[in-house]
Amino acid sequence: MDFTLTQEQTALADSVHRFCARDYDAARRQSLIETGTYFSADNWRAFADLGWIGAGVSEADGGFGGSEIETALIMQAFGRALVLEPFLGIAVLALQTLLALPPGEHRNALVAGIIAGDVQVALAHGELASRGDTDYCSSIATQFGEGWTIVGEKSAIHGGATASKFLVSARCTEGIALFLVAAGAPGVSSFAYRTIDNQLVADVHFSEAPAIMIAAPPAAVTAIAAGHAHAMIGICAEAIGSMDELLVLTAEYIRTRRQFGASLSSFQAVQHRMADMLVELELARSTLYYGLANIDSARPQRDHAIATMKAITSTAALFVGRNAIQLHGAIGVTEECIVGHHYRRLTVIAVLFGNEAVHLKRLSMLAMPIWDAQQVEVAF
Amino acid sequence: MDFTLTQEQTALADSVHRFCARDYDAARRQSLIETGTYFSADNWRAFADLGWIGAGVSEADGGFGGSEIETALIMQAFGRALVLEPFLGIAVLALQTLLALPPGEHRNALVAGIIAGDVQVALAHGELASRGDTDYCSSIATQFGEGWTIVGEKSAIHGGATASKFLVSARCTEGIALFLVAAGAPGVSSFAYRTIDNQLVADVHFSEAPAIMIAAPPAAVTAIAAGHAHAMIGICAEAIGSMDELLVLTAEYIRTRRQFGASLSSFQAVQHRMADMLVELELARSTLYYGLANIDSARPQRDHAIATMKAITSTAALFVGRNAIQLHGAIGVTEECIVGHHYRRLTVIAVLFGNEAVHLKRLSMLAMPIWDAQQVEVAF
């Protein structure tokens, strides 16, 4: 085990931080919001050209040979800067779902297109009733000559507002399969909207939309689960970055702000609150490592790590976000203060792909042995 | 509404406090523990002679014409002094269960005997599987000529260690009924033991024990529920008394104890912890009033008040007890420090007749209308 970054990883993290500091400061971010785009094609082009979309993809699949660690580093930096573009939905969730499929014509072309930044594909899987249960799918696929048609309503699809293609889950006779549907195809209606964190998502309704099957039941389910595991690492890393930033901002603020004749940081109640925030953050960071350690583990073990990470990080995100505002006082609830925007994003992250309760329930269903949970195999 | 005590109520509370201060100081209490009796017949005699057992009983039933408020005042004083005798089990739970039955020969004689302090009757209703669900009963009653026999295992019966008679719940064909069984009857085995608060309870096993039915199904169930409602008010009042005492003791301690060159009470973290303890205590006290206001209300309304009270008081008891020790530091976890004994009792109270989770579940099952829950009738 080694918890330090390699030279290459440090360079990657520095490069993302530099980009964010230069091209993604609060003013530029705010302009994306005020113009109502919430997305910059230039930024997306940069993400591809700088090799970030393919950073966590093997060379065999056309990437740059990194792993989920690289993805986590990028998301963590994006969390500090509150990047709005749907890197998570497209470059993590959809891309990793595709990568988890056996090689094939469509899959390979989509992967290449996403890595190159030329194509935006969103995974249209979650439905309003899912509430973080990735096994749930009520959409229906019906065979129709050579192709298929899909009927179903997908909810809050990340990257769905800008995607040109949807990777859609739907039930056929054998189980849940994955289909490719063009965003502009007949029978597809997409309703894009903002969540409170100023990120775009879309509800996408399929009404006998024409589709190509690109993964049959067992492989599709496996890939959807894998894609979500990667995406959860992505948002937890993003949360860590956001919380890191909040601790820095809050420490700075309380050191300079004076009340009742003393700096806020001299009040013991304030110090102890900050200590509790740090504890929550560090425990969440530890579960990110637990998740990363098991992203390629067999399923019950991977599920345990991911559920642990998401449950712990969800509560940490709410606690740290809430108290960063609390310690800032009134200024913290103004739109012009970035602290509130972190809170908004952290609140969304806390429920994305299932809140604490959903993941704790998953943990109790798994009922994993306590002592061997970290060791894939004890040679014994 | 009037939240102040009447002159008579003040006099009663003063009289119990005086008794406890004089005859139930820590040393006398400790001697009941060290001699292994956990009970004093003299004290019990005093409780009866001073009119406390019958204080909350109507004059028609041979009592002194008070209500549950009087019982709560006594229990609150007992909570401050950590009285060990099973006033709760016998003078509240068993007595109020009997009082909720229609008048009858057995009932009236038992009531009179309990009030006079001559007879100790315990309600043997709870079983290991009950976990606070007062509707649960798996013991079986079988008719046998004129009488009945009972088979079943009752768990942690309050007052069961000293009772000469048991009021036993058991199922007959029509439902749950109440029976009278002598403690010394054949087929009765009683295992008395201590809980961590140094109070005695008993597991009582009935193996074809001879019994007299004293209440048939519908009346029995109603009476058991009423008895438990009274008992829950009793223990919540006791918890309030115990928490009152802890706040006083802890405030005194932190004012005098010095660390790092200053009195503990000057540390903001300590002050704020005490403030949170006070909030928990005061909210619990408010729910005691809510419970008292509804002890005679129709069942869903009474159930709502009692479940609210027990849920809130259970968490308050654990919070205040825990933090009273925390603020005392190491001295708080010694046997010679009374603070730890309060914590032990409060921990037991928190689970007695169902913990927080049990009562919250009850609240959600009731799904009472929010706006009319306090008004038995809105003339509208």
Next chain:
Amino acid sequence: MNFDLSPDDIRFRARVRAFVEAELPADIARRGIHDYHSCRSDVDRWMKILNRHGWSAPHWPAALGGTDWNPLQRHIFQDELRRSRAPVLDRCAIDLLGPVLCRFGSAEQQQRFLPPILNGDIWWCQGFSEPGAGSDLASLTTRADLEGDHYIVNGHKIWTTEAHCADWIFALVRTDQSVKPQAGISFLLIDMTSAGITRRPIWSIDEGLTLNEIFFDNVRVPVKNLVGEPGAGWAYAKFLLTNERTTSAVVSHTKRDIEQIRHLAGRAPTPTGFLIDDAVFAQKLARLEAEVFALEWSVLRVLHAADGDTSADAVSSVLKLRGSELSERAALLAAEAMGDQGLAALPDPEGHHKLRSDLANPQIVDDEAIGVASKAMFRRAATIYGGASEVQRSIIAKTILRL
């Protein structure tokens, strides 16, 4: 001790309920279900209806337009208004300024200002906080210098609620620089249309507008607009705050939230049914319900405290501390109930609440679901305004526990 409601009080609630059901216009009632602040036109219409019945400001003295209801009846009245989702009135005028004018205002000031408040004709905002003086009011620096029969006001107020639509402001200003901080403060009424006043809106985390900054640049205020004695502003401000004893518990608001959460969770689909049947969610909701009832009975205790029982002032810190936490939790639980839709940005379909963007989820059509995300964010401020939780804990420690 006696915990029964009197027959009078029970009849009183029925009377209020009947009044509201008969008089609250249907369109206002429907908009009241939404989780946005009421718009001024709804408030104005509703205040005029209340004023016709003499019920705009029940806690004012009857002679000045109030009522002679007892504290419990005033609580029941507010409770019923929340139950019916009636618009929330201009609190600054009715709850804060009104009692000060009734007690310390001159007869002329009372005649001039009270009637238009009761009728919702003139709206007020409160100018207390300053950039350097949040919880620490005594250090305020906005000054009012006497020049003939006018004060010349210069300074900078912040966090001024509803100032963007207020006609007048009542402000704490420093009229004497030579005495100790508390003693030099006066209570001044200022027309917001005066020359030299600039307002800057402060958009908040819910993307709504309630907060503002106000800059005073040589604003001329007639001396007759001084309330009471010069230098007594600190005392009047303290008096004003004690009128918030129980309202800061926001119990009735949170009760309304619980009804809303039940409604939303009963319709929120899950893989196996509806959220309301999920045991873990049900526990969270029941916990909230239990705490709200505990708080309501704490309010009842304070309402029945003897007149002049100052310990009730201290208990109001308990109510504010816990009430604000519950209020925040309730809003977050409502959002949780809605699942994916709970944090969707959603502009007020009535167009009164301005969001930065109209990219809203068109799937959300249930009136009970509209504005939930905004409310969840707005309530993050609940434990900050009106004395932050940390300040309340210190007050409890000092005034109740005497630490």
Next chain:
Amino acid sequence: MNFDLSPDDIRFRARVRAFVEAELPADIARRGIHDYHSCRSDVDRWMKILNRHGWSAPHWPAALGGTDWNPLQRHIFQDELRRSRAPVLDRCAIDLLGPVLCRFGSAEQQQRFLPPILNGDIWWCQGFSEPGAGSDLASLTTRADLEGDHYIVNGHKIWTTEAHCADWIFALVRTDQSVKPQAGISFLLIDMTSAGITRRPIWSIDEGLTLNEIFFDNVRVPVKNLVGEPGAGWAYAKFLLTNERTTSAVVSHTKRDIEQIRHLAGRAPTPTGFLIDDAVFAQKLARLEAEVFALEWSVLRVLHAADGDTSADAVSSVLKLRGSELSERAALLAAEAMGDQGLAALPDPEGHHKLRSDLANPQIVDDEAIGVASKAMFRRAATIYGGASEVQRSIIAKTILRL
């Protein structure tokens, strides 16, 4: 970054597990399931077994009887011991005194004291705290005055763990009254059979005995029992405490508790089945499990921190703070799982743990259920000893956050 266990580490765990399964006597293993402190005879037997394999004190230098395992291996070793419920060793000697003697003791002291520690022949206790100096050690007053080749010790130590069965004590004593508080403290080894020593047992909230008071009345201690330099005791004590970096997280103990809770809840009847299937209880247990894994991965981070990385010392406050809370919660959850029986007083059926009374519930026969109530009470002290949570928060604020 690389989070994989090396094949060596995986093999190491298997080797330890095989060793323990082969060598831990069955009767000791069964008693280990109970939630009482291990009795001295069990500990002695087990230490001798470990010592035969050279595994009594893995973290000591190999030359002095320890091993050359890396920090992860030492953690795995402890983890496997907890998994098997082996007795907990004499921590005062092995974990606290041992490293100090290895580093600062004279060769003679090392030869004299280390072997009997490794073999469990001599038990030690730690004399740091005093009645007036709990978290605030610098103010200690027990004095040792030089008189020829002896120190004369007078004073009063308290909260001395296991002193009732200890043979020796290592104590912080003031040897110089003239310098500033920290500088006058020395580290002294004292035979508990010396004339002038009185022990008073302090029974604790679990009705068990671990704490004691010790009174020193003109106790003569040979100068050769001084460790290192006079006046350097404060530095040695700080060194000693850094060896507790990760052990204060008690992760492996809490993992064992989770197994126990699953066992108990799987057998605890409810009106509808077993407690383990209750959704609300399952959430509490899962939350505990998630937090314990978060803590374990925090421990792994600290174990892999670079040598001399002092930030790891600060993180140990995080581990202590959260680890002690989880430890307490786990014990209370085990009691909750047992329902009515969870808070029954239950003397150790083996007779080693003395309760004040033998009025115990005879229905409790499951080994996993024995001692649960005592443990739940004992763990109330977890957030107090070894630096209370409040002190840990202040350390985090000052040393990590630099507030």
